[in-house]
Amino acid sequence: MNDRVKALNSKPAREAADYVLYWSQMNRRADSNHALEFAAGLANQRQLPLLVYEGLTCTYPYANDRMHTFVIEGVPETGRRLEARGIGYHFHLRRTRQDPNDRLYALAARAAAIVTDDYPTFIARRHNASVPAKVDVPYYAVDSSCIVPMSQFAKREYAAYTIRPKIQKLVARYLKPVETVKVKRAFRLTLDQQATPVAAGTVAALVASCDIDHSVKPSLSFTGGRLAAEKTLTEFIERRLRRYTRDKNEPSAHATSDLSPYLHFGQISSLEAALAATAQADETKVMADVFLEELIVRRELAFNFASYVDDPESMANVPDWARKTMAEHATDKRDAVYSQEQFENAATHDPLWNAMQKELLLRGKIHGYYRMYWGKKIIEWSATHEEALKTMIYLHDRYALDGRDPNTYTNILWCFGMHDRPWQSRPIFGMLRYMSFDGMKRKTNTEAYLKEIEFLERTGKDPFRIA
Ligand SMILES: Cc1cc2nc3c(=O)[nH]c(=O)nc-3n(C[C@H](O)[C@H](O)[C@H](O)COP(=O)(O)OP(=O)(O)OC[C@H]3O[C@@H](n4cnc5c(N)ncnc54)[C@H](O)[C@@H]3O)c2cc1C
Known part of the structure; x- marks a missing residue:
């Protein structure tokens, strides 16, 4: 077991299984994702294909047009990228409270094991506390949110000055691209459950069909999804990073990365942002340290805090x-x-x-x-x-x-x-x-x-x- 993986129950793997299931709750991406690669490795070990399940329900607190639009906009590209790797992808939109709330369990019934994201707040935290006991297969939570895994800190840190030296000591070990695991068996199964088809032109209609708060409109500034996340990172690295140290506290200068929505929904990893900033710094002699302090020290202090307290x-x-x-x-x-x-x-x-x-x-x-x-x-x-x-x-x-x-x-x-x-x-x-x-x-x-x-x-x- 590696230092990103926690086994959250001790159930044996299903022998007669059809796939390994990665339930992508927070890291909604096909790239730079330790949880996805761990699941692919598990699938290869068991000679099984890999299926990724991404769900979106109408019932989480404050579900609204803004959050739904941002998530659903990411779906087509995630599907394309996973399918190109031979990995199955199943996106399901639970539109109304009357729709059954059992998709994860239905997919789990044919799985050898479940892999998901280790995430210390909001719904994923609650799922990871309750679901492992309700499934009859192993349930692994993988930390693909942090560069230095949360497991590397033995206790709750007091402040940035206490976690910073620990991160500085460890970061070189983890600041490396995620290795892609080639799946040995492509996913070719037909599932009994119907996925929700999404195309770029259908997002607004899908959102409108959901029983959610329609008064919170989509953002005027951010499009969701991997392509938008990549464009935002490129814009930052090429045009803003050089101004970041001087102008990061001047809102009208637009010198910060604007990556936080993409990081939150896992459409890009902080590891990718850190690697891109470091490469740019090496190449152009621009300083990236102030940005990396926010992206790694401050952000991972937050994950450390949330993972060690009962109620963040x-x-x-x-x-x-x-x-x-x-x-x-x-x-x-x-x-x-x-x-x-x-x-x-x-x-x-x-x-x-x-x-x-x-x-x-x-x-x-x-x-x-x-x-x-x-x-x-x-x-x-x-x-x-x-x-x-x-x-x-x-x-x-x-x-x-x-x-x-x-x-x-x-x-x-x-x-x-x-x-x-x-x-x-x-x-x-x-x-x-x-x-x-x-x-x-x-x-x-x-x-x-x-x-x-x-x-x-x-x-x-x-x-x-x-x-
Ligand atoms: C009252 C309050 C509420 C906040 N709520 C949120 C929130 O809901 N979500 C959120 O991501 N950030 C929050 N922050 C922290 C910070 O304001 C945002 O991370 C930052 O503004 C995001 O913009 P950016 O991506 O352009 O940041 P950049 O300056 O480009 O930084 C890059 C990344 O580093 C991380 N980062 C930057 N500042 C901090 C910080 N102070 N603490 C931890 N990580 C940081 C973020 O992941 C950010 O995306 C909050 C700060 C305050 C004071």
Whole structure:
């Protein structure tokens, strides 16, 4: 067993099986995928073909047009690439609650073993806790999200400064392309179950046919799928990486990668992004270190956090000093208090904050630097710290294409002191780090950003759209 693989039950493999099944829950890609290659190796060992199952249901919390569109747009290319490798692909869209919720189990009934993604938040976390006991074959969860596997950290790390030296020691061992396993037996079976056919032109109709929240529209800025993910990475490496260190905290400069939606849905791997950035740095002498710090150290700190706690969404995870200081300032007077609905509707007194919220509503993502300000102001303008946490999680779960991710809950809790240090005390925040409107004005081009978001809202068009 390698250091990415966990056996989540101890059932024996089915002897008279037709295939090995890879249930692609989070790493929705045919390339650079350790879980897929592990499954291909298992299939070869047992002289069986490999079948990939990708499902999308209408029942997960906040299922809406935005998330559905992004996922379904990826389906045709995933199918093409797997089929070119002789691997079967079965995509199933469960459109209504009346449709049976048994596709995984039906496919598992003919499988020798199930391989899936090891992922520490949202639905995949719950599936991996409950499904292994309900199937009668081995169930393996493979970490194909992180460059240094989560298993390499024996405990929950305190902050970036504690995980960084460990990552630096190990990263060379793992910063290598994933080896492709050639399948020995091509998948030629006919399944009893009907897959949902998807073509580029049918995505909107499929989404419309689902019993989901149609009020959250597809992103104006991001197309889902492997081809869009590859285009976004290429654009970043060729045009933005050289500006990243200088401009990453200037939202209107568009110097960051915009990869987070693709990373979240696993349409590209962080390993591919890191390898591309490293190669570009070697070739052109551009510095990639600041980007790699975010992509590897910060991102993998988030996976470490989520994998070691019982509930990644809970305030109980912040350090004692932060909980104490919030308790001391629980009843401090708030000059403005907004409800979740007012935040959601971008209806505060602060035009800059409202623009950030509109970016979330329209693009499905807020620039990283402004997201810190966005979170800090929700703390300042909510009745309680707990209510602020609930609002931030709700808005991310519902609207962010990169939401529901280890990065989501880790960074939201960062606003409440996690992975941070105490600062000088002040009202409402106590010793939590504070961010001010004047600071944003001084450090960033707020006028350019306000214009950009106003244009996006007025025209419904994003001039910065990459793919
Ligand atoms: C309140 C708040 C909420 C956030 N919610 C999310 C979220 O839901 N999903 C999400 O992916 N990120 C979240 N972040 C972290 C960060 O803002 C985004 O990862 C980043 O803005 C994504 O844009 P990018 O891909 O252009 O980033 P780039 O700057 O190009 O970075 C490349 C990649 O590195 C990773 N990364 C960058 N910054 C961080 C960070 N601070 N912590 C961990 N990983 C990082 C991401 O995977 C990102 O895609 C949040 C930050 C805050 C303050």
